[in-house]
Amino acid sequence: MIRVMIAEDQGMMRDALALLLGMEDDIEVVAQTGDGEAILGVAREARPDIALLDVELPGRSGLDAVAELRRGGVAVLVLTTFARPGYLRRAMESGAAGFLVKDGPVEELAAAIRRVVAGERIVDPALAAAALTAGPSPLTGRERDVLAAALDGAAVADIAARLHLSESTVRNHLSAAIGKTRTRNRIEAAQLARDNGWL
Amino acid sequence: MIRVMIAEDQGMMRDALALLLGMEDDIEVVAQTGDGEAILGVAREARPDIALLDVELPGRSGLDAVAELRRGGVAVLVLTTFARPGYLRRAMESGAAGFLVKDGPVEELAAAIRRVVAGERIVDPALAAAALTAGPSPLTGRERDVLAAALDGAAVADIAARLHLSESTVRNHLSAAIGKTRTRNRIEAAQLARDNGWL
DNA sequence: GTTTTCCCATGACAAATGTCCTGGTTCCAC
DNA sequence: GTGGAACCAGGACATTTGTCATGGGAAAAC
Known part of the structure; x- marks a missing residue:
């Protein structure tokens, strides 16, 4: 049984994802939050195998929590509305195992979760290309x-x-x-x- | 059986809503699109009782389609990420039967659909207040x-x-x-x- | 038929913005 | 310990932005 937690601020999306993932036989949603600040506390409590994190969250960006979750042995799959190269770069540099855009079909999600748990890394190819051509931030x-x-x-x-x-x-x-x-x-x-x- | 169509550009959200609504006994999702331009054509084809429209869509805003759908006998429930008073105002002035923000729980959605079909109008009270205090647009x-x-x-x-x-x-x-x-x-x-x- | 509102346009002026130069500090890398 | 990069700051200058006064044309409201 794969234990999943979801951090996502849009209530309707959060509920929908939780319900859909809950229908999968091998997946169990053990925690949900809409607050960026709460991610680490909730994770400590629920001890998920994998965390689904939105980037834009009230309080604290999901990206900020990646490294710490990683240290706690939780795999991270970043889920975002915006296909921004810098988001992908930061997510990957912090040790996220996957980066998914909300544009795709839902089936992708459960599949991605299974692949991440199996040790694979998931990245949208088009977005990866964009991240590479755009290069890192030139700003101080x-x-x-x-x-x-x-x-x-x-x-x-x-x-x-x-x-x-x-x-x-x-x-x-x-x-x-x-x-x-x-x-x-x-x-x-x-x-x-x-x-x-x-x- | 309530025939519903969904216009929403985020694929994951669209799929999730369609699946969830499809699980209700009295609701049937008869069409989906992620393109604003396509709304009217799809509606003509599928002849839904009610249309779920996102405001921000590629091509054409969902708000632009409200009046025409209404004329075709299709009830409209506007669904949006952003609680903007002007959106609510425009939706209502164009004849939308309801206005829902994506923040709430999913259960609200099926309930709202049933109430709209029953002839009620659905509006988030806090947002309605904001729309009234903000007043109409002062811009030419x-x-x-x-x-x-x-x-x-x-x-x-x-x-x-x-x-x-x-x-x-x-x-x-x-x-x-x-x-x-x-x-x-x-x-x-x-x-x-x-x-x-x-x- | 007059008033009001919106539209378009000019010119003049004050304020804010963007560029370039200089020069100082600290910290890190070689 | 020298060079480079990032940081902070000041002054001088051209450009852009925002304000105001003025005026004409068109359409709608009374």
Whole structure:
């Protein structure tokens, strides 16, 4: 019996996946949560063989929990809406055993779970190619911070205050990020970075 | 037997919903599509009693299809990830019989379908309140266009070219939109408008 | 037939943004 | 211990953005 836990914030999707997986003879859903913060605690409690993690979760990204779950002997299958190369890269670097996009048919899911438990690694081939061509993030830590803060339309002064920096420094980081992403302003830069999973 | 069609772009969600609804004794899933353009054609073919429509679909928003389905005698239940007041408003004004957010448990879905078929209207109370307090969109048609074009970080010159306007006109529309939304720049204005479902 | 609203457009101005330069610090790698 | 990279900061400058005043045309409302 394969013990599975599910971390997914959309209630309807979470329930549906749990019900469907529960119908498989060799799979048992032992825990569910919609909260990123709760993942590790729930896993410690339920001791699953494998965890199904969404990337975008309230509280804490599923990606942040991968390494720790791995250390606890739990295999991780990352499940996401967005096919972002940087997500795949981070998931794999943290030791995830598989990366699945929610676009595919449900049958893929149970199959992927079985293959992961059997020791295989699962990756969408098209996405893997994209991750390789896009390369790793060219951004430095601070550039990342500044872009993330710029994403919602904050002015330079706001960003500076939020990060405890001078306005000059913020503008320098922004300019560098715009240059590296070959975009024309902070917004394009921030959105490109987000879409590549660099934030 | 209630004949249901599903328009939803996430394959896994679509399959899962179809399977779950198919397990109900009185519900039969007669058609599925992941393409907004295809909704009307599929509905004509399958002649469902009720259509489950996602808002964000490739090709065409589910909201655009509501009025026409309604005219064809098909009840519409709008199902969306995002609880945006403007979506609810538009759905209801186009004649949708219900509006459900994907956050809730799956049991809600079958129940909502039965109630809609019985002639009731289904609305999330919290969301209805938000829609009422937020009021209708204050934006004029052109302001809407300009904000939508600004959403991805385009410069004034780009927007002007895209909409065949002068740069001055674009700046005037943007300024008006910023004023109406009580935001501080085009980005905040565009994001607020998007989050309210005004685009 | 007048008022209102929306649309388009200009010009002028202040403010914010993006670029480039300089120069300082720390930390790591070779 | 030297070079490189990341970090912080300031100043100067051109460009872009946002605001405001003004005015004309079209359509709908009264």
